[in-house]
Amino acid sequence: MRTFSPILALRALWQLRVRKRPIVLSHGINARCNMHCEFCEYWKEETEEMETEEVLKLLDEARSFGIRYYNAWTVEPLLRDELPQIMAHAHSLGMITSMITNGKLLKQRVHDLNDVDYLSVSVDGIDAYKEIRGMDPEVVFEGIRAAVNVCTNPILMNCVISGQNLDDIDPLIHKAQELGVWISFEPLNELEGIGNEIWNRIKVKDIDKYENIINLIITRKKTGYPIINSLTYLKMVRDRNMDFNCRASDIILNITPNGNIENCRIKTEKLGHISDGLENVWNRSAKKRKKISQECNGCLFFGYVEGSLLYDLKPEVMAHYEWI
Ligand SMILES: C[S@@+](CC[C@H](N)C(=O)[O-])C[C@H]1O[C@@H](n2cnc3c(N)ncnc32)[C@H](O)[C@@H]1O
Ligand code: SF4
Secondary structure (H helix, E strand, C coil), rough: CCCCCCHHHHHHHHHHHHCCCCCCCEEEECCCCCCCCCCHHHCCCCCCCCCCCHHHHHHHHHCCCCCCCCEECCCCCCHHHCCCHHHHHHHHCCEEEEEECCCCCHHHHHHCCCCCEEEEECCCCCCHHHHCCCCCHHHHHHHHHHHHHCCCEEEEEEEEEEECHHHHHHHHHHHHHHCEEEEEEEECCCCCCCCHHHHHHHCCCCHHHHHHHHHHHHHHHHHCECCCCCCHHHHHHHHHCCCCCCCCCHHHEEEEEEEEEEECCCCCCEEEEECCCCCHHHHHCHHHHHHHHHHCCCCCCCHHHHHHHHHHHCHHHHCCCCCC
16 A cells, blocks of 8 residues: 655654654644543543644744654544635644544535545444444445545544454455455553553453454464554564554654643653744753653554664564555
8 A cells, every 4th residue: 555655754754763753743733522432541631732723833943844644643633623724734834633433523624625645444343333432333434435525645544442342353354355455453541541441341351352353363464464563563562562662652652632742642741832942842852752761661652663673673673564
């Protein structure tokens, strides 16, 4: 699916390895959610939302700093009315744009996606979807069908694997193929804000079954199903192996809805605020970011792991990780 561009790759290497600056701005474009998923803690945070003018200024500054990718994600981007204006602005600066959505409003807002290059929709099951997300899965599948008709680039479904959806994994892979989209997997992460009662109910308990399911994903990947993850990453997920050199905070600059700059989605230590200036916060926080990464036990969010493995030029990941 990926069309390898040597120019983009060289630019990324220059920015990351020579200038030692991030290439992605990952932004909490709004502060509310229209779902209350049990395994998620973002919808519980009550913060202010940046004014649109501030977001446009942030994009200008990010681009001058050498950042070339803008990702709109938390809390639910399709709830932000000015989404098309913000994405169009990022495009006008020559940035590549992406968005991660729960898909509830996808059908309704599909014509607001003209400037979204890479769309990712969270779909954690078919039979288990309603229990996990509280909505009929057909709503999100209809949204994806509508998006397939208007989006020129590939679309991704992202599935968080938990104890609730192990039986849905293979049907979801087939569903992705039927819809003409790609699929990614990552395991549930035990976020601190989730109570023990919920965690004990939804976590994977049957480890043999879990490992067999991940082996099946690996087999499906090898036989050409549209799975974006690298084999290296899928094996790490199967073995719950978080032993990698984390580069998340070297690659991605995380901005919360109220403009705080944080290390990453797990280590949410505040590095500064956008009003302090991106370059200033970046330079000032170098030691702190390094310390946080070195002391972290790791995570298995695919964006962080695959990005870190790419940063370290791991050949299998360079050959088989298929997203952007
Ligand atoms: C926080 S959501 C924000 C975007 C949008 N509201 C959505 O649901 O896609 C981004 C991604 O994080 C995932 N996520 C949320 N909580 C998680 C957890 N505890 N472990 C792993 N992934 C999680 C969601 O499933 C989703 O794919
Ligand atoms: S839809 Fe996304 S942000 Fe909202 S509660 Fe669910 S995972 Fe969290």
